[in-house]
Amino acid sequence: MNEHPEHSGHADHAEHIDSVKTYALILIALLILTIATALVATIDLGPLNIIVALAIAVTKMMLVVLFFMHVRYSTRLTRLVLIGGMLWLAILLLFAFADFATRGWLGIPGK
Structure with a gap:
C-alpha cells in the first residue's frame, strides 16, 4: 500500500486563494460602485445615463468574475x-x- 495518497489528475492544478485583504478591497470597491450607481441614477445625464450605468455594471461584473470566480x-x-x-x-x-x-x-x- 502506498504511504502517500495520489490525487488523480489534480497534481498540475493548484487552487489559488486570495488574501482576506484582497477580498476586503474588492468588497469596498463593489460597495463604492453600487453607491455610484445609485447616485448616477439621480443625475440627469441625458443619453449618457445608460452608458455610465453600463460602464459601472461592467466594472462590477469584471471584479466579480476575475476575483470571486477565480478567472484571473x-x-x-x-x-x-x-x-x-x-x-x-x-x-x-x-x-x-x-x-x-x-x-x-x-x-x-x-x-
Missing part, C-alpha cells in the same frame, strides 16, 4: 471562453441597439 488565475481556455462570450454579448447588444436606432417613432393618436 485560470487557464487560457477559460479566459478564451469568457472573452468569446463577452464578444458574443457585445454583438447581440450592437444588433439590438442598431434595431432600436433605426425604428421610426409613431405619434400618439389624438394629440
Whole structure:
C-alpha cells in the first residue's frame, strides 16, 4: 500500500486563494460602485445615463468574475471562453441597439 495518497489528475492544478485583504478591497470597491450607481441614477445625464450605468455594471461584473470566480488565475481556455462570450454579448447588444436606432417613432393618436 502506498504511504502517500495520489490525487488523480489534480497534481498540475493548484487552487489559488486570495488574501482576506484582497477580498476586503474588492468588497469596498463593489460597495463604492453600487453607491455610484445609485447616485448616477439621480443625475440627469441625458443619453449618457445608460452608458455610465453600463460602464459601472461592467466594472462590477469584471471584479466579480476575475476575483470571486477565480478567472484571473485560470487557464487560457477559460479566459478564451469568457472573452468569446463577452464578444458574443457585445454583438447581440450592437444588433439590438442598431434595431432600436433605426425604428421610426409613431405619434400618439389624438394629440
